Amino acid sequence: xxxxxxxxxxxxxxxxxxxxxxxxxxxxxxxxxxxxxxxxxxxxxxxxxxxxxxxxxxxxxxxxxxxxxxxxxxxxxxxxxxxxxxxxxxxxxxxxxxxxxxxxxxxxxxxxxxxxxxxxxxxxxxxxxxxxxxxxxxxxxxxxxxxxxxxxxxxxxxxxxxxxxxxxxxxxxxxxxxxxxxxxxxxxxxxxxxxxxxxxxxxxxxx
Numbered sequence: 001x002x003x004x005x006x007x008x009x010x011x012x013x014x015x016x017x018x019x020x021x022x023x024x025x026x027x028x029x030x031x032x033x034x035x036x037x038x039x040x041x042x043x044x045x046x047x048x049x050x051x052x053x054x055x056x057x058x059x060x061x062x063x064x065x066x067x068x069x070x071x072x073x074x075x076x077x078x079x080x081x082x083x084x085x086x087x088x089x090x091x092x093x094x095x096x097x098x099x100x101x102x103x104x105x106x107x108x109x110x111x112x113x114x115x116x117x118x119x120x121x122x123x124x125x126x127x128x129x130x131x132x133x134x135x136x137x138x139x140x141x142x143x144x145x146x147x148x149x150x151x152x153x154x155x156x157x158x159x160x161x162x163x164x165x166x167x168x169x170x171x172x173x174x175x176x177x178x179x180x181x182x183x184x185x186x187x188x189x190x191x192x193x194x195x196x197x198x199x200x201x202x203x204x205x206x207x
Contacts, residue, residue, distance in 0.1 A: 001034055008039045017072075019047045023064075024137040026055035026106050029114050033136070037067075044069055054137075055106050056098040061091040113138050116184040116191055123195035124182075127202050138185040141169065145178040147205045155180060162197040 011018055018036055025033040037046035051064030066076060086092075117134060124131035124142040131142035144154050151168035158164050169179030184191055 004034060004036045004039060008036060008042050011045055012041050017045050017047060018042065019049065021049045023049070023051050023054050025050070027110055027113060027138065028136045029110070029117065029133075030135050047072060052095050052098055055109075056095075056102050057109065058091075058094060058098065061087075061094055063087040063091040063095050113184065116186075116188055119188060120182065120184045120191055120195060123192075123199070127195075127199040128206075129202065138183060140182045140184060141176075141179050142182065143179055147202065149205070151177055151180060158198065158201055162201050164194045164197050164201075 007018070010016070020036055022033070022035055025035070035046075035048065037043050037048050047066060047068035049064065049066050052058040052061060053064075066073060080086075087095075117138070117140065120140050121131045121133050124140065128146065129142040129144055131140055134140060144151065147154060149157070151170045155166050155168045158166060167181040169176035169181060172181070186194075
């Protein structure tokens, strides 16, 4: 909340707009998700983006939505209707069903992600790769700096030698260098196989 209040203060003082992508809002593990749009004076200054691929596992439906000031949404609609017209009716009906009746399924999925998150983070720390518990989404970001390899080198060697695919942290900018982005949106037994292979890989690197 403190960080969002600081951002909101800058936005209000400088008469700016905020575009916020809150696709992972339902996948918050600790506490409750807070949208910047809910802060005083920010509702009319926020363009809120969301979709169904994460919280409802509807990746292939390719559907999302935007909320914001009426004049901005109207301008967005003019561009949208001439570039792609609309999402398919099937996707729209499925999205409506998800909003109206999918809350229990999302809660169950979030609980499963929490178990997988705890497992993968514990596994990384056990193999000597410092990793903090992510408070949302389904990605872990272990630190691989102690191995002496860049994130790209580490990821490529891991893929070639152990057939485990991770994304180099450097792909997300300079501050991500020295880390890996590891997705735990997979079955727990597959995560265990992957982390076992990674542990063997890290041991070899340190010999």
